[in-house]
Amino acid sequence: MQMPTPDAAILARRAAIVARLRAVIGAGDVIDDPVEARAYECDALSAYRCPPLAVALPTTTAEVAAVLRVCHEERVPVVPRGAGTSLAGGSMPTADAVVLGLARMNAVLEVDYGDRLIRVQAGRTNLSVSGAVDEAGFFYAPDPSSQLACAIGGNIGMNSGGAHCLKYGVTTNNLLGVTVVLMDGAVVELGGPMGEAPGLDLLGVVCGAEGQLGVVTEAVLRILPKPAGARPVLIGFDSSETAGACVAAIIRAGILPVAIEFMDRPCITATENFAAPGYPDCEALLIVEVEGTPPEIDEQLALIRALAQGFSPVEFRESRSEEESRRIWLGRKSAFGAMGQMGDYMCLDGTIPVSALPQVLGRIAEMSEEAGLLVANVFHAGDGNMHPLILFDANRPGDLERVEALGADILRLCVEVGGCLTGEHGVGVEKRDLMGAQFSDADMEAQMRVKDVFDPHWLLNAAKVFPLHVSASRREARRNAA
Amino acid sequence: MRPETEAELAAIIRGATAPLSPVGGGTRLRPGEGQGARLSTAGLRGITLYEPAAMTLVARAGTPLAEVQAALAAEGQRLAFEPDEAEGSTIGGVIAANASGPRRVKDGAARDSLIGVRFVDGSGAVIANGGRVMKNVTGYDLVKLMAGSRGTLGVLTEVSLKTQPVSPASATLTLAGLAADRSVAAMTAALTGPWDVSGAGRLPSGETVLRLEGLAGSVAIRAESLAARLAVFGPVETTEGDAAFADLRQIGRDMAAAAGPGRAVWRIVCRPSQAAALVAQLPGPTALDWGGALIWAETPAEWVPDLPPGAIAARVHGGPGLSLPPMAPALAALNDGVRGRFDPRGILAGAG
Ligand SMILES: Cc1cc2nc3c(=O)[nH]c(=O)nc-3n(C[C@H](O)[C@H](O)[C@H](O)COP(=O)(O)OP(=O)(O)OC[C@H]3O[C@@H](n4cnc5c(N)ncnc54)[C@H](O)[C@@H]3O)c2cc1C
Numbered sequence: 001m002q003m004p005t006p007d008a009a010i011l012a013r014r015a016a017i018v019a020r021l022r023a024v025i026g027a028g029d030v031i032d033d034p035v036e037a038r039a040y041e042c043d044a045l046s047a048y049r050c051p052p053l054a055v056a057l058p059t060t061t062a063e064v065a066a067v068l069r070v071c072h073e074e075r076v077p078v079v080p081r082g083a084g085t086s087l088a089g090g091s092m093p094t095a096d097a098v099v100l101g102l103a104r105m106n107a108v109l110e111v112d113y114g115d116r117l118i119r120v121q122a123g124r125t126n127l128s129v130s131g132a133v134d135e136a137g138f139f140y141a142p143d144p145s146s147q148l149a150c151a152i153g154g155n156i157g158m159n160s161g162g163a164h165c166l167k168y169g170v171t172t173n174n175l176l177g178v179t180v181v182l183m184d185g186a187v188v189e190l191g192g193p194m195g196e197a198p199g200l201d202l203l204g205v206v207c208g209a210e211g212q213l214g215v216v217t218e219a220v221l222r223i224l225p226k227p228a229g230a231r232p233v234l235i236g237f238d239s240s241e242t243a244g245a246c247v248a249a250i251i252r253a254g255i256l257p258v259a260i261e262f263m264d265r266p267c268i269t270a271t272e273n274f275a276a277p278g279y280p281d282c283e284a285l286l287i288v289e290v291e292g293t294p295p296e297i298d299e300q301l302a303l304i305r306a307l308a309q310g311f312s313p314v315e316f317r318e319s320r321s322e323e324e325s326r327r328i329w330l331g332r333k334s335a336f337g338a339m340g341q342m343g344d345y346m347c348l349d350g351t352i353p354v355s356a357l358p359q360v361l362g363r364i365a366e367m368s369e370e371a372g373l374l375v376a377n378v379f380h381a382g383d384g385n386m387h388p389l390i391l392f393d394a395n396r397p398g399d400l401e402r403v404e405a406l407g408a409d410i411l412r413l414c415v416e417v418g419g420c421l422t423g424e425h426g427v428g429v430e431k432r433d434l435m436g437a438q439f440s441d442a443d444m445e446a447q448m449r450v451k452d453v454f455d456p457h458w459l460l461n462a463a464k465v466f467p468l469h470v471s472a473s474r475r476e477a478r479r480n481a482a
Numbered sequence: 483m484r485p486e487t488e489a490e491l492a493a494i495i496r497g498a499t500a501p502l503s504p505v506g507g508g509t510r511l512r513p514g515e516g517q518g519a520r521l522s523t524a525g526l527r528g529i530t531l532y533e534p535a536a537m538t539l540v541a542r543a544g545t546p547l548a549e550v551q552a553a554l555a556a557e558g559q560r561l562a563f564e565p566d567e568a569e570g571s572t573i574g575g576v577i578a579a580n581a582s583g584p585r586r587v588k589d590g591a592a593r594d595s596l597i598g599v600r601f602v603d604g605s606g607a608v609i610a611n612g613g614r615v616m617k618n619v620t621g622y623d624l625v626k627l628m629a630g631s632r633g634t635l636g637v638l639t640e641v642s643l644k645t646q647p648v649s650p651a652s653a654t655l656t657l658a659g660l661a662a663d664r665s666v667a668a669m670t671a672a673l674t675g676p677w678d679v680s681g682a683g684r685l686p687s688g689e690t691v692l693r694l695e696g697l698a699g700s701v702a703i704r705a706e707s708l709a710a711r712l713a714v715f716g717p718v719e720t721t722e723g724d725a726a727f728a729d730l731r732q733i734g735r736d737m738a739a740a741a742g743p744g745r746a747v748w749r750i751v752c753r754p755s756q757a758a759a760l761v762a763q764l765p766g767p768t769a770l771d772w773g774g775a776l777i778w779a780e781t782p783a784e785w786v787p788d789l790p791p792g793a794i795a796a797r798v799h800g801g802p803g804l805s806l807p808p809m810a811p812a813l814a815a816l817n818d819g820v821r822g823r824f825d826p827r828g829i830l831a832g833a834g
Binding site for chain 2: 112113114115116117138158159161165169170172173182186187188189190192193194195196197198199200201202203204205207208209225226227228248249251252253254255256292293295296299300303351352353354355356380383384385418419420421422423424425426427431435438439440442443444445446447449450451452453454465
């Protein structure tokens with residue numbers, strides 16, 4: 001993975017920069033010890049790492065603004081960081097960058113059940129947002145599998161999704177407003193009641209901008225009353241293609257479950273060995289979850305059962321208790337952990353039109369065979385967001401390169417059938433150099449113009465999202481001017 | 483000017499020397515808009531892709547909204563955000579205005595159903611963003627930026643939309659004669675419980691209406707349980723279907739049509755908890771939507787609302803256009819900056 005050469009002039013001024021940061025946010029909130037700073041050298045895309053220049057851990061919006069003002073004056077790059085669970089290298093630093101970590105900003109600032117919103121600091125973890133409103137019978141809908149660890153600021157950075165977004169949407173659909181600090185220290189409020197503001201929908205573009213437009217310090221989130229109940233069914237099939245076809249049929253029939261999750265044989269086997277959820281012995285399975293009161297659930301499940309029969313399922317397992325529901329979800333929830341046990345894996349995140357599922361699953365199987373690499377599939381099937389996991393051994397020379405090549409081919413396939421490179425994990429550094437497969441130069445230029453407005457010197461997380469050669473002139477303008 | 487292709491449209495914009503006003507059907511122009519030479523998208527017409535099983539529809543911007551709706555209805559689907567409409571409305575205009583009806587409380591605004599755009603910016607460049615899949619975080623989300631941008635950043639040429647199955651059943655619960663504060667309280671009670679309410683409003687007649695949609699059995703169960711919950715507010719009448727919401731969806735339009743000379747129509751968006759006090763202040767007929775978060779009000783032309791913190795308002799009919807509160811300077815700088823980058827020559831200055 002190519003990254004720009006660190007700016008030697010900044011490295012040389014490291015001590016002075018750290019001193020200035022300490023002067024504005026307190027010595028204890030700035031980490032410059034190389035050993036301690038190691039904790040920030042990568043995110044969950046751990047194949048790539050680089051210790052930062054320093055780490056700043058402010059506790060208020062005013063402190064975030066102060067840190068950014070210093071970095072702006074010093075022309076020091078900044079990498080915003082929530083919990084560092086990005087799978088795309090989004091929060092991976094460069095050697096000449098200050099990591100601005102929001103972890104100490106995790107307060108709940110306001111809860112209003114009548115207006116159905118919560119205002120939190122952006123370092124608060126996703127799950128603890130729901131936790132804060134749980135007793136009153138509410139929840140925050142976007143639920144990435146990493147929700148115990150990941151922060152709302154990171155969710156906004158990546159516009160993260162979750163298992164239940166088929167019904168409830170992703171982060172951007174549940175975000176009403178943010179307080180964002182621009183690189184020059186200006187504090188701006190975006191959004192408003194219902195997420196609406198006069199002028200342009202800048203909230204919509206900040207969400208998913210991967211920390212390149214500003215640092216989000218506070219967020220107003222939509223909270224929803226919890227459904228009366230939920231129940232999953234597990235449906236086993238004798239081929240991945242059939243499972244894919246069943247997904248399309250469910251969607252077409254107009255039944256809108258809250259979740260349709262897919263797992264194929266390699267993944268089922270791995271989770272069975274890891275967590276023993278007692279899944280059936282089959283080529284592929286779907287977990288379909290519906291919500292409501294018990295009779296409402298029965299009504300939906302009867303329809304799903306009737307539809308599934310048309311695809312000759314090897315098993316149709318309806319949960320009859322909390323415990324059975326838990327077991328049905330157990331394998332899905334431990335899938336990534338189970339795959340991790342089997343060795344190293346690269347997790348892809350392309351989205352395809354749901355109607356293309358059978359075709360793409362078939363093609364991936366062929367590509368996996370041709371490359372001699374095992375690919376397991378576990379993903380949010382209802383919205384076409386695939387997560388092929390390519391298994392490999394990072395210690396074997398050449399394996400990572402082969403895996404990356406196969407990964408790139410699979411993502412190009414997703415784009416070819418009308419989909420995209422990433423459905424929820426973001427571009428980061430990982431998919432940066434594939435952007436040209438999806439976008440023309442003019443398309444990328446239009447996106448970069450937005451960054452020009454928010455961050456004219458291209459200091460915020462600048463070596464991400466756009467291929468390096470595409471963003472080079474903008475990034476280098478800063479250095480040449482200095 | 484009425485280009486027949488995207489390339490023609492781009493050439494017109496590149497060659498333009500004076501401000502243009504992009505229009506679809508011209509059915510959503512606000513006071514002060516549409517002053518430049520009209521650039522019509524009506525020639526860019528037709529549904530280019532519709533895959534019911536993937537719940538996606540792609541249409542050229544000038545496609546009549548009615549044509550989109552007919553195609554969807556034929557497959558038992560619809561636009562979740564149920565935009566208001568008038569004779570001639572185009573899908574591009576709907577998106578450029580982010581026109582969103584009652585179902586916004588449950589399924590979001592037009593921008594939440596929009597998954598891809600193509601447009602020609604003010605310099606004549608053709609730009610694509612998003613695509614035709616429901617989950618997509620590849621690059622910046624210019625799709626959201628274009629929704630509601632009212633032609634100021636570029637002229638939409640094609641939009642991709644997520645569609646929604648039509649619910650097999652629906653029911654409307656009506657409470658007559660509740661004062662605004664009681665009406666908002668009733669709507670809030672409904673929206674904060676497990677009933678999956680897909681519309682909550684108060685018509686100018688004073689009727690408070692709540693909509694439930696879904697499978698027939700489920701709608702019946704929820705209707706009964708919600709009626710029981712709302713009994714404390716007064717008698718609840720439950721009817722099949724959602725005719726009242728067809729009215730609510732058009733209410734801003736109807737108010738504007740009914741407003742005589744010297745009258746204006748305001749569109750106010752606030753927190754539901756602020757709605758009752760605002761209604762008390764308003765000197766004419768009002769309607770509420772989105773559980774009280776949206777207020778439509780007919781007022782004397784010169785009248786200006788006194789907004790609570792966070793609320794926003796726009797005069798959408800009668801009198802000169804006005805948007806409140808004024809933008810904070812840093813926010814205005816961002817808006818102007820983005821406009822300047824997408825339209826460096828001010829060619830789209832005739833837009834919103
Ligand atoms: C096991 C596992 C499971 C996962 N499951 C899912 C899933 O189901 N769905 C999903 O969508 N993702 C998933 N992810 C990916 C990841 O958790 C999400 O991208 C998450 O939102 C990142 O949050 P974070 O706080 O860790 O952000 P970080 O990794 O710290 O940062 C992510 C990006 O956001 C930017 N950023 C962080 N904070 C801010 C801020 N305050 N202001 C501006 N920009 C900021 C960063 O610069 C970076 O570009 C998973 C990851 C793991 C490891």
